[in-house]
Amino acid sequence: MEKKITVLPGDGIGPEVVASAVRVLQAIGKRYNHEFQLQYAEIGGAAIDQYNNPLPDKTIAMCEESDAILLGAVGGPKWDNNPPELRPEKGLLNIRKTFDLFSNLRPVKAFPSLLDASPLKREVAENVDLMIVRELTGGIYFGEKHRDLDQASDLNIYSRAEIERIVDNAFELARLRRGKLCSVDKANVLETSRLWREVVEEKKEQYPDVEVEHNLVDSVAMKLITNPGHYDVVVTDNMFGDILSDEASVITGSLGVLPSASIRSDNFGLYEPVHGSAPDIAGQGKANPAATILSVAMMLRYSFALLNEAAEIERAVSAVFEDGYFTADLAKGDSRALTTDEWTDRVIAEIDTNFVAD
Numbered sequence: 001m002e003k004k005i006t007v008l009p010g011d012g013i014g015p016e017v018v019a020s021a022v023r024v025l026q027a028i029g030k031r032y033n034h035e036f037q038l039q040y041a042e043i044g045g046a047a048i049d050q051y052n053n054p055l056p057d058k059t060i061a062m063c064e065e066s067d068a069i070l071l072g073a074v075g076g077p078k079w080d081n082n083p084p085e086l087r088p089e090k091g092l093l094n095i096r097k098t099f100d101l102f103s104n105l106r107p108v109k110a111f112p113s114l115l116d117a118s119p120l121k122r123e124v125a126e127n128v129d130l131m132i133v134r135e136l137t138g139g140i141y142f143g144e145k146h147r148d149l150d151q152a153s154d155l156n157i158y159s160r161a162e163i164e165r166i167v168d169n170a171f172e173l174a175r176l177r178r179g180k181l182c183s184v185d186k187a188n189v190l191e192t193s194r195l196w197r198e199v200v201e202e203k204k205e206q207y208p209d210v211e212v213e214h215n216l217v218d219s220v221a222m223k224l225i226t227n228p229g230h231y232d233v234v235v236t237d238n239m240f241g242d243i244l245s246d247e248a249s250v251i252t253g254s255l256g257v258l259p260s261a262s263i264r265s266d267n268f269g270l271y272e273p274v275h276g277s278a279p280d281i282a283g284q285g286k287a288n289p290a291a292t293i294l295s296v297a298m299m300l301r302y303s304f305a306l307l308n309e310a311a312e313i314e315r316a317v318s319a320v321f322e323d324g325y326f327t328a329d330l331a332k333g334d335s336r337a338l339t340t341d342e343w344t345d346r347v348i349a350e351i352d353t354n355f356v357a358d
């Protein structure tokens, strides 16, 4: 298979974790005889510095003529006081909107070998395997904004069609998993949430094999920590999904292991770790590349339907953890933390040894 991928390293640890993920992608390409052609472009702070635009037209054009996008992270203190249009985050929001990447899949799976790093009790965190389906191109992120000296507002707005397509997506995923869907809203207060709940109620007639529950977001914030094993697919709006996914990352032991896919109906997608640019550890070789490597696995699965290749990356990451190799965010006690590159070498070695027979 031949695929063209646009790589957007971005800012902070973005270029470090992307370099790791690209090495793993190439190792997989070599093993399974695929050609992944990579082209690099700027987004975020890096694009502001070079083009005075967080998402230059050139970057959009390159993404348009590729089969998928791999992104590191954007943002950092250097640009924090920029006007809204010239913030790195604006580039990320724009690329999601430009390509209509409305469905953000954020799987949260506990690795048995990381349970000691989780602040939760082993019996609470083990066996967690849930999928947050976050609406990504609507809601309060994209509603009209207003600002004057003493007043500010952000409009939270959703159309029925926007809710329907993400809810359909979540039902379909639930059907392929354990058949449970939890829809998260704030229907006791927000009109958008009342519409959301209405749509889920209507849609569930089409998916009689899926068990549906509605839950209020404040209560889910609590239950996600006290009983995360309860959840299978969680579908929610843009902002609730943002917050709940960072919260859910603590179950696994580190934000550094959570991947994501942002896709649209034709399976074109942007793949990025859930975490940000981590300016506090940037440039020190401390970043955990697992989230970005696992995002590449999601790319192979969702955009290219290369299921064995995706599973092989996930197996290799898991095996490296099981062998007791960790980056600084996960290393405990006496174990020496590996650098980003050393840890990536382990993953690649794991992939290579698995193929020793041929």
Ligand code: NAD
Binding pocket: 013, 017, 072, 073, 074, 075, 076, 077, 089, 092, 255, 256, 257, 272, 273, 274, 275, 276, 277, 278, 279, 280, 281, 286, 287, 288, 289, 291, 329
């Ligand atoms: P962050 O996710 O960058 O970092 C939060 C904490 O987690 C930090 O202590 C960081 O060191 C740690 N961390 C994150 N990823 C890690 C990894 N791979 N390995 C080890 N440790 C890791 O969140 P923040 O500090 O709130 O935000 C920093 C910047 O990133 C901001 O400018 C924010 O807007 C941006 N951001 C970007 C994205 C994105 O590009 N998708 C996502 C979130 C935040």
Ligand code: IPM
Binding pocket: 075, 089, 092, 093, 242, 274, 276
């Ligand atoms: C994420 C990030 C972004 C979001 C920011 C950087 C715009 O937090 O991808 O989770 O809020 O969606």
Ligand code: MN
Binding pocket: 242, 243, 246, 274
């Ligand atoms: Mn976030």
